[in-house]
Amino acid sequence: MAASSGAAGVWFRKCLRLHDNEALVKACAFSEVVPFFILDPHFNRSAVGVNRFAFLLQSLQDLDAQLRLRGSRLLVFQGRPHEVLADLFNGKAGVRLSRLYFEKDTEPYARSRDVQVECLAKEHRVSIESFSGHTLLDIDATVANPKFKPPISMKSMQSIMTAAGPIRKPFDIPKIPPLNIEGFEVPKISNIYSEVPTSTGFPGGEQEALSRLRHVCADADYVCQFEKPKTASTGRPGCPWEPSTTGLSPYLKFGCLSVRTAWHAIDQCIRGKRHSEPPQSLHGQMLFREMFYLLGASVPNFDRNEGNSMCKPIPWGDNPVFLQAWQEGRTGYPFIDALMRQLNQTGYMHHLGRHAVACFLTRGDLWQSWTCGRDVFDKLLLDADWALNNGNWLWLAGVAPFSAPYFRIYDPCPGPNSSLNAEQTGEFVKHYVPELKGMPSKYLYKPWTAPLAEQKKAGCIIGQDYPKPIVDHKLAREENLARFKAALNGQVLPEKFGCATSDPGPMCSSLSKGRGKRAEVATLNTEPDERKQRRWGKGPKDDTLAGG
DNA sequence: GGATCCGTTGTAGCT
DNA sequence: AAGCTACAACGGATC
Numbered sequence: 332m333a334a335s336s337g338a339a340g341v342w343f344r345k346c347l348r349l350h351d352n353e354a355l356v357k358a359c360a361f362s363e364v365v366p367f368f369i370l371d372p373h374f375n376r377s378a379v380g381v382n383r384f385a386f387l388l389q390s391l392q393d394l395d396a397q398l399r400l401r402g403s404r405l406l407v408f409q410g411r412p413h414e415v416l417a418d419l420f421n422g423k424a425g426v427r428l429s430r431l432y433f434e435k436d437t438e439p440y441a442r443s444r445d446v447q448v449e450c451l452a453k454e455h456r457v458s459i460e461s462f463s464g465h466t467l468l469d470i471d472a473t474v475a476n477p478k479f480k481p482p483i484s485m486k487s488m489q490s491i492m493t494a495a496g497p498i499r500k501p502f503d504i505p506k507i508p509p510l511n512i513e514g515f516e517v518p519k520i521s522n523i524y525s526e527v528p529t530s531t532g533f534p535g536g537e538q539e540a541l542s543r544l545r546h547v548c549a550d551a552d553y554v555c556q557f558e559k560p561k562t563a564s565t566g567r568p569g570c571p572w573e574p575s576t577t578g579l580s581p582y583l584k585f586g587c588l589s590v591r592t593a594w595h596a597i598d599q600c601i602r603g604k605r606h607s608e609p610p611q612s613l614h615g616q617m618l619f620r621e622m623f624y625l626l627g628a629s630v631p632n633f634d635r636n637e638g639n640s641m642c643k644p645i646p647w648g649d650n651p652v653f654l655q656a657w658q659e660g661r662t663g664y665p666f667i668d669a670l671m672r673q674l675n676q677t678g679y680m681h682h683l684g685r686h687a688v689a690c691f692l693t694r695g696d697l698w699q700s701w702t703c704g705r706d707v708f709d710k711l712l713l714d715a716d717w718a719l720n721n722g723n724w725l726w727l728a729g730v731a732p733f734s735a736p737y738f739r740i741y742d743p744c745p746g747p748n749s750s751l752n753a754e755q756t757g758e759f760v761k762h763y764v765p766e767l768k769g770m771p772s773k774y775l776y777k778p779w780t781a782p783l784a785e786q787k788k789a790g791c792i793i794g795q796d797y798p799k800p801i802v803d804h805k806l807a808r809e810e811n812l813a814r815f816k817a818a819l820n821g822q823v824l825p826e827k828f829g830c831a832t833s834d835p836g837p838m839c840s841s842l843s844k845g846r847g848k849r850a851e852v853a854t855l856n857t858e859p860d861e862r863k864q865r866r867w868g869k870g871p872k873d874d875t876l877a878g879g
Numbered sequence: 880g881g882a883t884c885c886g887t888t889g890t891a892g893c894t
Numbered sequence: 895a896a897g898c899t900a901c902a903a904c905g906g907a908t909c
Contacts, residue, residue, distance in 0.1 A: 483906080484886070560888035610887040619887080683888065690889095729904090736904045739889045750888045812902085819904075 337429025337457075338363035340419060343405070344441070345465055346434040347390040348537040349397050351501030351589035353462040354432035359505035365426055366398055366510070367406040369415050370518070373440065380711045382530035382678035383581075384520060390587050391517045393536025402509040407517050413447050420455035425512055431457055434464040434586070437471065437628045438717040466624050467498050467590055467617065474629045481629050481641075483733040485610040488622045501592045530677045532572060533581050533713055540582035541592075547577045548596045555606035557613045563752045564670075564683035565759035572673070572762060574681060577613070580714035581678075583620070590617060620719060627718030634721045636702060643730040645818045647693070647700035654699055656801050657692050658707050660764070663793075663800035664743040666753060666776055667691050669763035676763070678713035683751050689727035690741045694815055696807045701728035729815065737815045740808050744776040766797045 339358040343366060346352055358364050368391055376384075395405035406426070408415045419428045431452060436445065445461070452459045463469035473479060473491065482488040520528060533539075548554060563575040582588040597613050609615030632638040636647075656662050660671035670684040680688070685708070691697060692704045701724040708724070709715045722731075729737035745753035753759070757775040761768050767778060769789035774781035779793045779800060786792050793799055817824045 486886095486907090558887085612887095615887070686888075732906070733886080734904090735886070735888085736902090738902060738904075741888095742890065746890085748890070750890090752888085816903090 337422075337427045338365045339430040339432060340364075340426075340428040341366045342416075342431060342433040343368045343391075343394065344433060344436055345584075346586035347387075347394050348540070348587055348589060349394070349504045349507075350537065350541070351464065351592050352434070352504075353464050353502055354434055354460075355507070356502050356505045357460060357462070358430070358432045359507055361430065362508055364403065364508045364510065365406065365419075365428060365512075366394075366403060366507075367408060367419075367515075368394075369412050370407060370409040371412055371444075372410070373444075376524060378710060380678060381520065381524045381526040382528050382711070383713050383715065384524060385528035385530070386533060386535035386581060386678070386713050387585065388517055388520055389535030390537070390585050393538055393587075395517055397537065398507065398510075401507045403507045404510055404512070405517070406512060406515040408515060409518075412444055413451050416448055416451055417455070420452065420457050424515075429457055431459045433461050435461045435471070436465065437624065439634075440717075465586055465590070467594060467621050468492070468495055468625070470624050470628045473625060479629070481626050482622050483626075483641075483731070485615070485618065485622075488618050488625075489609065491625070492618065492621070498591055498594055500595065501589050529675075530679070530713065532574075532677055532679065533578065535581070535585070535587065537582075537587045540579070540588035543577070543579055543582065544588060544593055544596055547579070548600050551600045551604065554597055554600040554613060555604050558607045558611040559616060559682065560611060560750060561752070562681070562683075563754060564681040564687070565752065565754045566681070568754070568756070568758065571754075571759035572677065574679060576681065578679075584714040584716045590620070593617070619722075623718040623722030626722055634702070634705070634717070636700060639725075641725050641731045641733075643819065645694075645728075645730055645815065646823050648698045650697070650699060653697040653801065654692075654703050656798070657688070657697060657699070657704075661798050661801075662691070662697075662743075663779070663798040664691070664776075664804075665760045665764050665767055665778060665797075666745060666751075667743050669760045672763040674708075674711050678711055680712070685723065686727055687741050687743065687745070687751050689724060691743050693724075693728040694737055694811055695740045696743065696802050696804055696811070698807075698811055698814070701725065701730065737819075738812055740812070743804055746776075764797070766791050 339361040341355050341358045341364060346354070349355065355366070374384075391405060391407060398404050408424075416431075418424055419426055421427070431448075436442070449459055463471070468491070473495065480487070482491055559576075565571055565575075567573045567575050579588060579593065583590055583593070594614065594617060606612065607615075609618050626641060627633050630639065630641050633641060636642055636644070657667070657671065660668035660675065662668055667688055670680055670688050673684070674680045689701070689704055692699050693701050705720055705724040708720050709717075712720070725731035726734050729735070741751060742749060745751040747755050753776070755772065757767075757770075757772045760775055767775060767789070770778050770781065770791055771785065771789070774785065778786070778791065778797060781789070781793070783792075791797050814824050
């Protein structure tokens with residue numbers, strides 16, 4: 332097989348697709364093409380939840396199947412990329428590459444990996460070419476423009492788009508040369524994880540991605556009327572586990588779906604019709620994605636509390652008990668807990684749900700650093716994306732210049748007028764917090780206010796079958812507002828403002844005596860912590876494209 | 880340089 | 895039911 336001249340390798344990393352794949356197109360100008368993926372131990376079980384890993388493997392399976400339909404196949408190697416690639420450049424494993432093509436990746440880990448790979452290729456006299464494809468803009472080229480300023484508003488983002496000119500059309504799938512090599516199959520999730528995937532709603536892969544996109548675009552009204560704040564954070568009636576949005580974000584994250592293909596498909600839908608506009612429209616969601624990619628690529632320390640021009644210094648607390656309760660959905664706030672349990676179970680959460688839980692963890696209630704929540708999302712979300720995740724957490728923690736004013740705090744018990752779009756049937760909460768199944772809807776979001784008799788009748792004693800609220804929202808909110816304000820003035824408020832205690836004790840809003848006994852565990856950490864529409868739509872799922 | 884406006888998605892209470 | 899106001903009051907952009 333491998334002729335002496337060597338083959339052209341197509342290294343799939345993101346961009347797990349055949350459509351609109353420039354690296355594939357370029358490689359297929361040669362007669363021998365080796366499509367491959369490297370399972371990098373950097374993305375291991377402690378970094379990636381089982382659901383996202385399963386999604387990745389499904390995507391690889393699909394990619395392999397599509398390649399086989401065309402007489403080729405996907406080789407899956409396991410190991411550190413530079414070691415695997417050294418073997419491929421040397422001609423071990425029955426393959427010898429003399430050229431390497433891949434899509435650029437602007438995440439910090441990917442950049443350092445790729446720099447290493449470029450050196451290696453030079454040593455082996457392997458020619459390398461990479462292409463911008465994961466984003467609408469060429470991120471590096473945009474940032475390199477001397478006039479570039481990090482965009483912190485939709486307005487500035489739109490002017491960057493305008494200056495960049497029209498978005499190029501997707502590439503067609505090229506004719507792919509045959510490949511006959513045995514082995515290097517896509518592994519099974521059970522060979523890698525002892526846990527079993529629990530997410531069923533999002534099968535990975537390009538075919539699923541394209542079919543979802545078709546489904547979304549089949550309903551032009553839906554696309555034309557799409558306004559993010561009007562989509563329901565609590566899923567669809569009858570199926571609270573189903574997103575009320577497009578559900579495309581995991582596919583964009585892995586590049587199962589080309590962002591250009593999606594952009595033009597949506598463009599087709601809205602062209603010549605009355606339609607919603609950025610920032611709330613679907614195109615608007617995609618512009619936020621670009622914005623965060625630009626920020627991630629241009630702002631030093633974008634993922635940190637210190638040295639980050641997009642992050643104001645706030646003396647966040649350090650309370651592992653709070654963090655864990657939040658992470659596991661045991662805060663005693665049913666809406667928050669339902670959302671967090673949904674994340675753990677399914678790897679998905681509506682964008683507005685992310686707002687609710689992120690605000691709750693940070694400036695709203697628990698006063699924990701956004702980086703802690705960021706890490707949880709980074710591991711568990713199917714659509715976890717470095718730039719978007721960091722950008723959204725900065726936004727929600729209120730520390731970024733693009734954040735909403737810090738004093739706008741979400742109520743963790745959203746009522747019918749809440750912008751969080753909680754349904755009032757309680758279907759969503761009851762689905763993910765089944766302890767509360769019997770609770771009358773008037774108490775569902777605040778079950779601790781139910782009289783004991785009602786709690787007994789519902790089979791759910793608060794403090795026993797379901798936790799008491801971990802903090803008193805009203806008080807925590809007040810104190811956090813004061814602390815945030817002080818921090819903006821360069822002050823750290825004295826001890827009496829500590830809202831954090833690891834043992835919330837018998838705390839109901841009606842019982843709480845307030846500040847007196849609450850400060851013992853609270854650590855006002857002055858050292859920055861861096862330890863490490865249609866609302867009820869008929870058809871399609873959709874989701875947060877900006878997805879962080 | 881000061882005033883004003885605006886920022887994808889706040890909430891509660893009133894009319 | 896939609897729209898107003900009070901609440902408390904940031905900071906970047908624009909005039």
